[in-house]
Amino acid sequence: MGSSCEIKFIGTDASPFANRVQFVLNLKSIEYEYIVENLACKSELLLTSNPVYQKVPVLIHANKPPLSESLIIIEYLDEMYPDVHPILPSDPLDRANNRFWAAYIDNMFIPLFEELRKTPDKEGKEAIKKQIIERTQLLEEVFVKFSKGKAYFGGDNVGYLDVVFGCFLGWVRFVERHNEFKIIDEAGTPKLLEWANRIWSHEALKDVIPGSETLMDFYMMLQVHKPARAI
Ligand SMILES: N[C@@H](CCC(=O)N[C@@H](CS)C(=O)NCC(=O)O)C(=O)O
Numbered sequence: 001m002g003s004s005c006e007i008k009f010i011g012t013d014a015s016p017f018a019n020r021v022q023f024v025l026n027l028k029s030i031e032y033e034y035i036v037e038n039l040a041c042k043s044e045l046l047l048t049s050n051p052v053y054q055k056v057p058v059l060i061h062a063n064k065p066p067l068s069e070s071l072i073i074i075e076y077l078d079e080m081y082p083d084v085h086p087i088l089p090s091d092p093l094d095r096a097n098n099r100f101w102a103a104y105i106d107n108m109f110i111p112l113f114e115e116l117r118k119t120p121d122k123e124g125k126e127a128i129k130k131q132i133i134e135r136t137q138l139l140e141e142v143f144v145k146f147s148k149g150k151a152y153f154g155g156d157n158v159g160y161l162d163v164v165f166g167c168f169l170g171w172v173r174f175v176e177r178h179n180e181f182k183i184i185d186e187a188g189t190p191k192l193l194e195w196a197n198r199i200w201s202h203e204a205l206k207d208v209i210p211g212s213e214t215l216m217d218f219y220m221m222l223q224v225h226k227p228a229r230a231i
Contacts, residue, residue, distance in 0.1 A: 007032040010046055010058040012039055014210045014218035016110070017070040018057040019167035024074045026204035027085040027158060040221050071102055074163060087160045098153075098160045101142055105164055109135050113175055117222065120231045129181050133188060139165065140189040147191075151198055158202060166199040167209070174215045 009025070009032045011018030025032050037046050037056050049058045049066035059073045060066045061080070067073050078087050088095050112135065116128045146153045146161060153161035172183050184192050199205060210218075 005031050005033040006062045008035060008060040009033065010035045010037050010043075010049060010060075011056045012037045012218075013214050015056050016168045016171055017055075019170075019205075019208050019210070020070045020163050021057045021059060021073050021077070022208045023158075023163050023167055023205050024077050024087060026208065027087065027163075028077065028081045029084060030077070030081060040225060071099075071106070071164070074160070078160075085157065087154065087158070087163060089154075089159065098146075101139075101146075101161055102164045105139070105161075105168070109139070110168060113171060116175065116179065117219075118226070118228045120228050125179070129179065132183055133181075136183050136189055136192065140192045143191050143195060147195070152195065158199070158204070162195075162199060166196075166202075166205065169196050169199060170209045170211075170215060172196075174212060174219070177212075178219075 007025070007030060009018075009021055011021065011034065013036070022034075035045065037043060039056070042054060046056065046058065047054055049060065050056075050068040053068060055068065057070055057073060058066050058068050059076070061076075067076055074087065088098060109132075112128055112132050116125060116132070119125050119128060142161075143153060147155065150156050152158050153165070158166070169184075176183050182188070184196050186193055200209065
């Protein structure tokens, strides 16, 4: 049966990158059709919509050519629907700084979690855990600077960095539990802890953040398709 939604979104529940797009669609109250992708056996739709990276998320707006890459998609949505819940600040310098830290999260923070999974030896894992903790402490400083005493990176309202980092919180908690260490906690990152609890219960994210079973299924799929390195 065809859908009347202008926006079609290809994603998968456990993907923090796909969750970013869902979070923004919800914040802006945009209706969309959710096409769930099985990354263990990619669909023709995904392969033809994102032939370069073959990854979710993909957004198809009003039958126009598909868009991929989560940051590009959420910025596109912000430009197309500027009146409801803008996520990027209006000042060009503030926007640039938001993009700088989003790139840091994507290039310097999130990849450490995949590195931790793929590293087989205890010593190697401990070194990565230390880096994760140090970089989370840096993000605590970024939060203090950006939020200026308010609830979110974006100030009084959820902004770009809240979306970018907030959608990774499910995996942060999952990795804490399965590797027996604390990443966001009262002792090291008290402000981020308060922020995380706020984000966690945000109305627009409540049905988006995946539960631990969904994350475990995805984790097991990764272990099969992208196994840890041999010792
Ligand atoms: N830089 C991309 C990353 C997207 C990404 O890594 N998606 C994963 C799911 S979490 C994926 O589709 N992986 C499939 C694969 O690696 O083949 C973005 O921001 O959208």
